[in-house]
Amino acid sequence: MRTKAVALYGKKDLRVREFDLPEIGEEELLVEVISDTACLSTYKATILGEDHKRVPENLEEHPIIVGHEFGGFIVKVGDKIKEQFNEGDRFVLQPAMGLDNGYSAGYSYEFFGGDATYCIIPKVAIDLGCVLPYNGTYFANGSLAEPMSCIIGAFNANYHTTPYVYKHEMGVKKGGQLALLGCGGPMGIGALDYAVNGNLGIKKIVATEIDQKRIDRLKKLIPPSAAKEKGIELVYVNVGEVENQMDHLMELSDNQGFDDVFVFAAVEPLLVLADSILGNDGCLNFFAGPTDKKFTVPINLYNVHYASTHIVGTSGGSTDDMKLSLKLTEEGKINPSMMITHIGGLEATPEMILGMKNSSAGKNAIYPHISLKLTSLEEFEEKGKTDPVFMEVHRLIEKHDGIWNEEAEKYLLENLSDQ
Incomplete structure (x- = not known):
């Protein structure tokens, strides 16, 4: 062949x-x-x-x-x-x-x-x-079932404990507060989708970005009203407009700190911030993989000892995670x-x-x-001004609220094949 x-x-x-x-x-x-x-x-x-x-x-x-x-x-x-x-x-x-x-x-x-x-x-x-x-x-x-499986695997990797009972209860905390820091990229979007629609029992989600365009896109993709229907309070924060990020995020957690914090960029200040907003028994998931093999940041070891905070990281998802991703997608939940x-x-x-x-x-x-x-x-709209194929692709994208979709894929494959 x-x-x-x-x-x-x-x-x-x-x-x-x-x-x-x-x-x-x-x-x-x-x-x-x-x-x-x-x-x-x-x-x-x-x-x-x-x-x-x-x-x-x-x-x-x-x-x-x-x-x-x-x-x-x-x-x-x-x-x-x-x-x-x-x-x-x-x-x-x-x-x-x-x-x-x-x-x-x-x-x-x-x-x-x-x-x-x-x-x-x-x-x-x-x-x-x-x-x-x-x-x-x-x-x-x-x-996309593969990257979604990485997200599901990361959520499964978080853990919590009961005081003086050193047994890990795996997964994000049910009834807890979750912070997704720097989540305007693709994996952050997938994580937010899963957090809202994966039936994880989360009570509150705070999603942050430093770019307003990304915040606006997040709100369009997953509006707070849609999360509210699931019993979840969803708050978006443009941290570029916040004078003191730690204080602001702590206030959003009712000054309790977050049970689970995910970081989607390998940036030292973001990780330091994540560590600072962990609540008691809080779990920080460093999702973004650095290219620097010596990448290190300072963490609060006092809180590791006295507040039982902890850090996890994952790379990839299991076959079961991928099967769950496919199931949730087929059911239209994500x-x-x-x-x-x-x-x-x-x-x-x-x-x-x-x-x-x-x-x-x-x-x-x-x-x-x-x-x-x-x-x-x-860009399909502009290209469509001179090419009817691109204009139809644009129409099919707009039909689905600006999201890539099966209709657009099928039309593209039928009309742009180079085989």
């Missing part, structure tokens, strides 16, 4: 590569990728190249396909696994393989990654149950597409990945089978 893929040849060296995939083995799958959503982790692997813990050392001879948040169709099934899989079935990939060497899709394999028209899923991923059946027909939300701000084809991917660090974009949805420069959802 001929494939076109975005491959990593070394540090900051991404190229669109077209080549013939080898014949699949008896316990492998050939799959067609319909969508892949971009992750900042791919940027980190691109910058570090062979120095990244998941990237092999021989990139020049065996470049790896990037991209790990993907789904599509099973094209061909190896002879020994025909009872497990059927050609033509839809799937999504769980890339967190948990191997001792850290290898996983999108980081470590020459023929296994999401930024490709076709790829091969190897036996090791199949044996680990990483190929999940997908009942939906909207592929972007299928791809909508991961709220994270998406840009759409593009395969050719747009290298520049998009290399520009991630300085981008304020949300999730970028890549469709390997279309030809399209990276385009924000808002």
Whole structure:
């Protein structure tokens, strides 16, 4: 099978590569990728190249396909696994393989990654149950099940204790107060969606950003009135307009401090702030992964000892987390597409990945089978003035309150395919 893929040849060296995939083995799958959503982790692997813990050392001879948040169709099934899989079935990939060497899709394999028209899923991923059946027909939300699983996993990782009973009660505190700091980016939006609609029993959520445009978008996506219907008080705060952030946030917690605090940017002042607004037995979840291996910040160890505050961090979600993400999405309880701000084809991917660090974009949805420069959802209207296809895409986006959706995806795939 001929494939076109975005491959990593070394540090900051991404190229669109077209080549013939080898014949699949008896316990492998050939799959067609319909969508892949971009992750900042791919940027980190691109910058570090062979120095990244998941990237092999021989990139020049065996470049790896990037991209790990993907789904599509099973094209061909190896002879020994025909009872497990059927050609033509839809799937999504769980890339967190948990191997001792850290290898996983999108980081470590020459023929296994999401930024490709076709790829091969190897036996090791199949044996680990990483190929999940997908009942939906909207592929972007299928791809986004992976980042949503990371969010669900992070919420599961938080814990609380009873005084003098040193047993962890896992998860965010029921009936508690939650602060989401710097949550205007894609993962923060997904976390807010899950916090409001995941039936977690949270009483109050305070969501902060420093950019008013991001605050306005958050309010549009998840208005406080919608949270109120779930019995949750949702408060948005533009901390750029607050003189003393700690005092203001503590007042919003009734000066009790927050039971759970999530931090979505690897910025020292934000983490110091998070530590300062923890309540008794408060749990700080450092969600944003830094690229600096020596990244440290001061924390209040007095409170660790006397107020039982604690810090957790996670990277990735489990298969069960991903299954829950798919279930909540299929039931319409969460909508991961709220994270998406840009759409593009395969050719747009290298520049998009290399520009991630300085981008304020949300999730970028890549469709390997279309030809399209990276385009924000808002840009489709302007492009539509000279192209009726883009105007129809714009109409379908507006029909769904400015959110990327299945109708727009289907129309785009039918009208911009370069195959």
